[in-house]
Amino acid sequence: MLLNPIRKIKNGYADIGEKIVTENYDAIYKYCYWKLGNSEDAQDITQDVFLSFIRNINTYSDRGKPRAFLYTIAKNLCINCNKKHRPDYLESTKEIIDTYSTEKINNITDKITLEHIVNQLPQEQQEVIVLRYVHDLKVNEIAVITGKSRFSVRYRINLALSTIKSKLNGSDYIEKEFTK
Numbered sequence: 198m199l200l201n202p203i204r205k206i207k208n209g210y211a212d213i214g215e216k217i218v219t220e221n222y223d224a225i226y227k228y229c230y231w232k233l234g235n236s237e238d239a240q241d242i243t244q245d246v247f248l249s250f251i252r253n254i255n256t257y258s259d260r261g262k263p264r265a266f267l268y269t270i271a272k273n274l275c276i277n278c279n280k281k282h283r284p285d286y287l288e289s290t291k292e293i294i295d296t297y298s299t300e301k302i303n304n305i306t307d308k309i310t311l312e313h314i315v316n317q318l319p320q321e322q323q324e325v326i327v328l329r330y331v332h333d334l335k336v337n338e339i340a341v342i343t344g345k346s347r348f349s350v351r352y353r354i355n356l357a358l359s360t361i362k363s364k365l366n367g368s369d370y371i372e373k374e375f376t377k
Contacts, residue, residue: 217263218247224264224332225271231327232275242278246271268328268342314364322357325350 225246230239249270250263315323321343328334328342336354340347 217250217267221264221267222247225267228268228271228327228332229275231331232272233278238278242271242274245274249274262338264334265338265341268332268334268338272342310365311361314361318357318360322353322360325353326357326361329354 222243226239226243229242229246230236233239233242246267250267253270315326318326324343325339328339329336334342336347336350339345339350343350345353
């Protein structure tokens, strides 16, 4: 009976907090890895997300699910980490695509093409696509995480999907993009 898990944690039910960590750890790690492109930083930030979650539980205002709160913390910590390190590498979705899309994308060329297309999307579109289709979050949750309206999130998802679809349907896309 997890009707209000945050309130239960605030009232001392530590096992609920433990359950939230267990259920969300892998997804938060993958999100951090996607944002940072580095396994060590992603592990550190993931740990920091859950520590921050527990430390700041009393400031949480019971709006939405704890998962959205965790992603919001992760997003902010990843931004701070990127500011510290100022890496010049491109953020990659390779590991996420390899992990989650094996059943959906059987052809290695399609995987490479999809990864290439997603990496070319503007950052805001990449983020909503990954949150929606890789982390399986609802539009409302993505809106909370990104600080954008539901309309804006839907618009970005549709725009990204339209771009992906048009590039995948382009008959000579692979030849043009990989022979430059």
